[in-house]
Amino acid sequence: MKKYILLLSLAFLCQFNLFSQNREKAGPTFIDSANVILSGPLSKAKLLPTSKKAKLYNPRNRGINKIVPGKGLPKTGDPVIQKKMGDIPGKSPILSFEGANTLATPSDPTGAVGRNHYMNAWNSEFSIWDKQGNQIVPPASLASIGGSFQDETDGDPIVFYDEPADRFIMMQFSDDLPPEGDSETPAALLIAVSQGPDPVNSGWYTYRFDIESLPDYPKISLWSDGYYITTNKDPRAPQENQVVFVLERDKMLAGDNGVKIIGFPLPGIENNGFYSPAGFSVMGSDLPPPGNSPIIYLQDDDWAGVNQDHLKIWLINTNWTNPPNSTIEESQELTNGVSPFTATFDGGGFKNLDQPGSDVDIDALQGAMMYMTQYRRFEGYNSAVMNFVVDVAAGPAEHAGVRWYELRQPADGAPWTVYQEGTYAPDGSDRFCGSIGIDKRGNIALGYTVVNDNPVKPIYPSIRYTGRYMGDPLGIMTIEEQTIVKGESPQPSASGRYGDYAHLSIDPSDDLTFWHNAEYFSGARRLNKVGVFRFSATEENDLGVIALLSPKDASLTASEKIIIKIRNYGLNPQSNFEISYSIDGGPLVTEVFTQTIPAESTAEFTFNQTADLSAEGQTFSINITTNLENDQNSGNDGITEVVKNLPPKDVGVTSIAAPKTQENLSTSEAVSIVIENFGGEEQTNIPVSYQIGNNPRVEEMFRGVLEVGGVETYTFSKTANFSASGRYTVKARTLLPGDFDPSNDSETTSIANLDCIPEGSDCSQGDGIFYFELEGYLNERIPCTSGYIDFIGGSANLDRSKKTFTVTVQTNFAEDNVEKFSMWIDLNDNAVFEDSERLITSEVIPEENKSFSYDFDLPANANLGQHLLRIRAGDTSFSGDLNDPCSVMAYGTTHDYSINIVDSTLDLEDFILNEAELKIVTDPNKDGLYRILLETDFSEPLRISVYTILGQQLLENHIENDGDGYFYELDMSYAAPGVYLLRVGTRKVGKVKRFLVK
Template sequence: MMKNIYFLYTFIFLFHLSLIAQTNESAGPVHVDSAKAVLSGSLSKAKLVPPSTDFKLYNPRNRGINKVVPGKGLPNTVDPAIQTKMGELKAKSPLFTFTAASTRSTPSDPTGVVGPNHYLNAWNSAFSIWDKSGNQIVPPASLASIGGEFENEVLGDPIVMYDQIADRYIISQFSETPDSFLIAVSQGPDPVNDGWYTYRFTTNDVLPDYPKMSLWSDGYYITTNKNTNTADQSPVVYTLERDKMLQGQSAKIISFPLPGIETNGFYSPAGFQTMGPQLPPRGNAPIIFLQDDAWAGVNEDHLKLWLINVNWSNPSASTISESQELGRSSGVSPFMATFDGGSFTNLAQPGNAPEIDALQATMMYMTQYRRFGTHNSVVLNFVVDVEPSAAEHAGIRWYELRQQSDGGPWSVYQEGTYAPDKRDRFSGSIGIDARGNIGMGYTVLDDSPSDPVYPSIRYTGRFVNDDLGIMTLEEQSIAKGQSPNPNSRYGDYAHLSIDPVDGVTFWHNGEYFEGVNRVNKVGVFRIAGDEPNDVGAISLLSPTNATLTNSEVIKVKIRNFGTNAQSGFPVTYSINGGAEVTEIFTGSLAASSSTEFTFSQTADLSEIGTTYEIMVSTGLNNDSSPANDSFVEQVKNLPPRDVGITSIDAPITGQNLSGSEEVTVTIENFGGKPQQDIPVSYQIGNNAPVKEVYNPVVPVGQNAIYTFSEKANLSASGRYKITARTRLENDFDTSNDSETKSVANLDCIPEGSDCSFGDGISYFELGEILNERIPCGDGYIDFLGASTDLDRSKGTFTVTVKSYFAEEDFEKFSMWVDLDDNGVFSDSERVLTSKVIPKADTAFSFDFDLPIDAPLGQHLLRIRAGDTRYEGDLNNPCEVMDYGTTHDYSVNITDSTLNIADFILNEANLVVVTEENSQYRVIMETSFDETLRLTVHNVLGQKLLENQLFNNGDAYVYELDMSYAAPGVYLLRVGTRKVGKVTRFIVK
């Protein structure tokens, strides 16, 4: 069985770790072979074999999941390199788009390259050829149509490449008869008429899964996903003798391991693909891979580089050496490159469609290298989970590395994680043009019911002189998805190439869906300016949201998108569509550069709470692109005093919490002026609040972390509600002052269960609780903040769950409600026992009952699920299961049969707590939640106060100020006009 195999794998893996420690930093070839060329003629119509139109699942991946070490790895919060806002520069729409393929091959694996006169594309397992206007020259044909070694070969994973220096096209796919690479090299620059040299290079009895090809000066390089457990010793990277292949001569292949690599399942390194008209010097061919510190054996997230030096005259003298590890000290921010514990169903689609593979642990194709006059650059990308502590949110981590001289070290010039909104972005392909501008195509996905996005293809980019680490262009669409992916397998790669004629036009090929068909769409776009006169206003630098005045300075950024320097053009602003203010930019603005412009005339933005719409534009004569001339931004005049609590960061749910737990909160300044000496408090349940003062300054729009000096007593087992608030005098908006959090001191927390095979609960629904795409974590997750009402008088309730794993009815589910609130889930509190989850990723519902006398109010709820064949008793809520998960929620038990008199007179307990300075806290604990009335009378019967009273979730609580009242006895009543509860209290 799979898990027994996993135990064997674990033993082998631990043994392998001991071998890694002995691995040298360099290695020689593992395998050397050669192949002869077989000539194939031009692609005549008579030779073309139609591609299959039937559904076919290609190459179920030769890989195991990327197993993470539970609890290991950074970041454990939001990605530190994240770009959370869309680029502000108006990008041009695609020059044109065209459908390169429509197929039922699963996945389609889109790949395509542009040359001087043709666009060659391929997919599983066919190809076609187009002119550069998007007209098809060679219709879709099976890869077997190429002939030679390709005859009758359609196994798949194609890659196409254009060798600009040689002006040749290359097509590759793998074969398993025998295990080998099939390579076709065009005999000339015309892929239609010049014919092909075809080669079969054997790979030593291992299928070369997920191959990626690149060009370096001394060969064609291919990286693969193979020999996962012995990648530091076995063939992983292959070098083909390019010089001989271009001549159709017998050519060698040399294979290398990757010494020092850490793999924990599927992996995909990359070679540097040379772009442009000039080859690098021979030797020192780089190979690069990401290493995630969530994996065993990796201490810090980093990019790892190797250098290969090939000796074609004496192949045994060839070497591969570890070269560099670029980690945090080199500018690589922590990243989480593994999803769902390494499983391959990650990103939710709209509706009930299968979740999509995020293509994790993969250096996405291509890794483009380009030579400039002052340096060499390489750009690369891979998918990351930008919020590891929450449900999966895919973003694209991208880099530009630079090398100051040939043979020198590489350094991080810039990095970014592109995730400008809540949508998933993945399957990226990135390139750098001849002017240093960067373009990136990718897939976008969103399962939001209110704004769903089926898998769609988009692009963004940045200009060479823009602020580092930011994709500054507004996102543009290449293709809008029409339907979901019917299968979790997604195109294993996308492919962006750059036109060799102008060096600046990007051609991106990606996959989306129309019904059951997988469509490969090519989008052609350009970032570099191609018009002489093109200037625009792009952003507002000041003012920003703050407390504004009647004389605010308007400062903006303007950009020259064109190829000519510009001067003497007008710049205009207006407020809320009012009168325009126009002034002249008198400096000189160089081509493809930006500058700041400050208007001499100020603006009146002095009305507190008002949001002002500011329009800014340029008015260059003969401007070629008016669409990017202007922008509109909103600025709010904030009240000067407005602060609040945005989160309670500590304590957290745990075992054996103490009588002195630290309470830590985040304070945010929502107002328009810096604030200090902010009164803050926290309250445990309905106890007296702890009041302190945060003294440091909190700037406008910033937050601060504060830990109270007085600790909280959470030593008794059970659930606690913690409320924290600010009490700033003359605070403008009190609705944002407070935050509430549920924390529990539990008898046990069974952390450490393995859920990487999909065991446990992936979906939970009960009443108003709906928790989808639950991450694996370390087997336990606290969801106490999620709560629902259970009306005990209604009898039967229904809970719905899913699991990613089900085998032979051994995956089972149990549930408890802690009715006595002691933080212990006893057998008598178990409401569901060992319910079978018979099918993976399918919703199953189970009914349960509560005792008719179940205590009203808030209680803890625990759920567990797992594979009951292994260690760990599912029905012992404290035992760690070998395979499974445990989650905790909250429920509020109510009873609709009780009337208001029952609640107020029988169920409620009304108390008045005396505090200092004639301040009192009125507390009436009950689960009843209708609005009540509070009144205060003196002994003469005179009413001093009447106010509404609301339930805060556990009780009615009212802060009563009697500082104005004379000493004496007073009567306090809570209830409705017809029924209520009365108590006395004394003002001294």
């Protein structure tokens, strides 16, 4: 059984970690050699056909899992997230063409550009193109390479270009399963080195390096003294077994025999099962001195054994003369400049991100330093860029972004420091499967995959890129996102596997042009798309506006300064050129920029002519252009920005931060709210309030300063009583005099004081509920967390007259019919889920990753209104009682929701005239203030009206049932004393009551 194996593995790891904590340096744990096996030119070879069959390559195993729920930082979202796309206009791809077209799952896209060719490989095939995108070697099996590749198509290929040697390198692994009709063969790394710069006509040196176990997910990098290979090998013992290898590069380039391979462990590493460190790989022709070859890996404090998020660097020093004297040593733990991150999704599982048109989530590729980590030497320093996927969401939902870094080293052998970091997640889409590169001018490119299951604007897995220029603000991808290809359909496999990696390489012809290769889908086909793009200047004269710096949305005046940012995209400095702006298509204002902008630089410019933007609430369209004579690229000359004159006063509540649903809430709970300034002027002394159910409203004053666009949390000095078990409706609002837009003033939430909250169940292996649907309410992509999540803010309507209902759930683990599901509704509203309220009992969920529906009956006398609903599911073969709503299950989840019971057979007149009770209560804290309550189970919107005794209507407003009835605060403090009439209902039917204003 899986759980027994897991517990034994964890026990072993705990013992081993005690041994390895002080071990910072190690020698080789594996040394061997291999002889060359020559292979002729591909132009003369018999190309073996590609596979036409669907095949799942190298299914991933969960391995160990050392997530500690709730342990890691950050708690409030990614601290270095880039929430807005860059504003420098991007350049569309220079060239794009189709690479792989396969049924292999996943395709493992890889490709490298040389001086005259582009070589693409995938599971388990390859093809070659010229640099105009013409295919010159058709798709063929990897076995066509010959030599050590003969009869080998096990996968995880990598194509690599060694620029200093002007050679192509091809790598794949061989697993330890016997080929059909043959005896068992050992696991191996298979390497092919082109004998010259032409991969078609040069012929190949090939090598087979037999190793002790499967070198899963191998990634190759270049250093001056060898080819370095990192793997996902032996994830249970990477501190003990060889997981990083170095090959004798000089001999391989010469096609010699006796090429050595040395294997190293990674002392001090922590991982979460699947893992992939990275070697620094030299880009450009300038090699570093031999030795001190860096290996880097992320360390997430969500994992046991890691106390702080950081990047860990090892240095390998290889001694080819006496290999046993080679060493690997922990060199640095980079914490300074490394902001907290969450690099773990779904407890380490491999189905993470929603996609449109499918109920199968995509693997986010967590735990991997994404290929490649590029190293480049500059005058005065060395630089390395890298990336991995992180979860940027603040709560239990998941939102994937790309965390990227540039490290710098002031001199060879000196320590590395974080020069800049950022997390690219500019909107609500998931971004992952990144590949990053740095050109010879220091500009950085980032390619990645985008997916979004938004039903209005769905995005199937698509390939995009962004970047930044050398001198741009640190930590920001400043270049506007561009698309290489739009996906046509969802990832088709039930495995959820996506890509496994992408590959961005840099053209050695100019060291400026990026070639990015990644996976997308069309029906059942997995396709690779290669996109070619460049950021660096190529034209001599190219100028354009990139941003409107001022004004921004605010309270604007009749004399606003127009301040812009200009970029010189060209190779020549520029000065004395015209710049123009116009507003809403009006008169053109033209002035002259008299200073000088150097090549590939930016500058700011302020127009002397101001603009009248004083109309409150109006939106203005501002068009700005440069007018450079002989501009060679007019496409980036101008921009149009929209600016709004915000009303001075507009603040509101965006959320209720505390208290939260839990056990044993007290008589004096602190109430905290989050308020935001939507207006154009900073605000202070803002009246705020909260109200629990129909109790009197608590009013206080926020006396801090709320800047334009600012967000602050305010905690009321008056606490609230939540001690009685049950569900509470809490409404918070701002009461700023003269507020422009009352619609954003308030926020309402549900909070429950529950009899029990069974936290602590293990759901990391997929036990429990990860999809829930009831009567039109859908909650999918449910995270694991601590085994319990409060969803009582989500509510489904159950029509009592219908009686029978259907609930649909899905689990991510099912075995031997032991995964079962139960459900309760708290019909008597005492916050205790009693046996008599259990409507579904121990229903079997027979399969994982598939939706199953179950019917249940609602009692005919069920009380109308809102109630709590609890669901539980888990592996019933272990400890914990599924049908005890308070029991902590060993493996499973518990979730709470709200449901609203209605009855469509009752008409409005029944509710309003027969059942409803209209109350008018005087507020004891303020004369002339009344609380209007209509206690009824009717849920449709009603109207509230106030009349004088002579029939003059003073007020009519909209009123809604907040779950505890209809409630309205009526302020008559400015009305003349006398008798008034209050009416609540529809235009045809209503309740009327008299009241007196003194």
